[in-house]
Amino acid sequence: GNSVTQMEGPVTLSEEAFLTINCTYTATGYPSLFWYVQYPGEGLQLLLKATKADDKGSNKGFEATYRKETTSFHLEKGSVQVSDSAVYFCAVPNFGNEKLTFGTGTRLTIIP
Amino acid sequence: DGGITQSPKYLFRKEGQNVTLSCEQNLNHDAMYWYRQDPGQGLRLIYYSQIVNDFQKGDIAEGYSVSREKKESFPLTVTSAQKNPTAFYLCASTSTGLPNQPQHFGDGTRLSIL
Numbered sequence: 322g323n324s325v326t327q328m329e330g331p332v333t334l335s336e337e338a339f340l341t342i343n344c345t346y347t348a349t350g351y352p353s354l355f356w357y358v359q360y361p362g363e364g365l366q367l368l369l370k371a372t373k374a375d376d377k378g379s380n381k382g383f384e385a386t387y388r389k390e391t392t393s394f395h396l397e398k399g400s401v402q403v404s405d406s407a408v409y410f411c412a413v414p415n416f417g418n419e420k421l422t423f424g425t426g427t428r429l430t431i432i433p
Numbered sequence: 434d435g436g437i438t439q440s441p442k443y444l445f446r447k448e449g450q451n452v453t454l455s456c457e458q459n460l461n462h463d464a465m466y467w468y469r470q471d472p473g474q475g476l477r478l479i480y481y482s483q484i485v486n487d488f489q490k491g492d493i494a495e496g497y498s499v500s501r502e503k504k505e506s507f508p509l510t511v512t513s514a515q516k517n518p519t520a521f522y523l524c525a526s527t528s529t530g531l532p533n534q535p536q537h538f539g540d541g542t543r544l545s546i547l
Contacts, residue, residue, distance in 0.1 A: 353533035364439075364523050364538035365476075372533060410475070414533055419464070419483065420491075421536055425475040 323348045327411050327424025334401055334431055342396040342427045344385075344411035354378075354387055354394040355421070357410040365410060368396075403431045435460045439524050439539035445547045446511065446518060454509045454542045456524035465507035466525040466536065469493060476523065482507055483529060511544065519545050 328343040346354065353372045357365040369378035374389035383398045394411060411424040437458045446452045456465065464483045468476040478491030482501040496515025501507055507526075511518045521543050525536040 353535075355535050357538075362541075364437075364540045365525075366538070367535045370535055420466075420478060420481065423476050428473075 323352075323413050323415050323422040325411050325413055325422050325424040328427050329425075330408075330427040330429070332427060332429050334429070336403055336431055336433050337400045338431075340396070340398040340401045340405075340429070342409055342411075342429070344394045344396065344424060346392050346394065346411070346413045346422075348392075348413050349416045351389070352414050352416070354385070355412040355414075356383070356385055356394070356396050357412060357423075359408045359410065359426070361407070368409070401429075401431050403433055405429060406431045437524055437526055437537055437539035439522075439542050441542060442540070444542055444544045446544060447547050449513045451510055451512050452544070454511070454522055454524075454544070456507045456509065456539060458505055458507075458524075458526045458537075460526055460528075460537060461504075462526035462537070463504070463529040464527050465501070466527075467491075467497070467499065467507070467509045468523040468525065470521040470523060470541075479509065479522075 324347045326345045355370045356368040358368045359365045369380040371378040371387035377386045385394050385396045408426045408428045410426045412421045440455045466481040467479040477493050479497050480499045482488035498510045523541045524539045527536045528534045
């Protein structure tokens, strides 16, 4: 089955720092790839997605590029804000799109 | 606005009691899911349903039950057989009409033991 390996947290950064959260995956075929964000006490929200190789998903200043050759989908942001403090999950659907496989999540804390 | 509504937001269970968590969606999605999230942990799949009147066990189904009598509703019952039910429960749904669609999540129900 599919698997997702995500950068261990927690990650603490100062405001305006550059952020990278690593995600690598194994999957059958060429599925879409997703990043979700979970703010404290809330459910998960789709942050961005990419549907095929070399696609770049972007939203709210975050970006991730679908790298088929390295099976990676790393999340980046050039200048983080305190409001970006949350838990971030990388996810990949299985071949029949019945289920999503999630990474373990990376807790990000931004200090002013 | 379309979305997923979970209720209640907080729920308390006494020993030996069954409790039911509600999940309703108005997105016209065919597939619905229940996940469990423990503090500092990822999501674990409890049950999922891709069509009305049918559902499948996920990775941690023991001690839980579900029903799917209507397309928009997928309630989860935490039975007394679930000895460690304290967790954050998340419901999700997705369309099965197109491939590679993301799941949409509700705001969760936090269940605690009294």
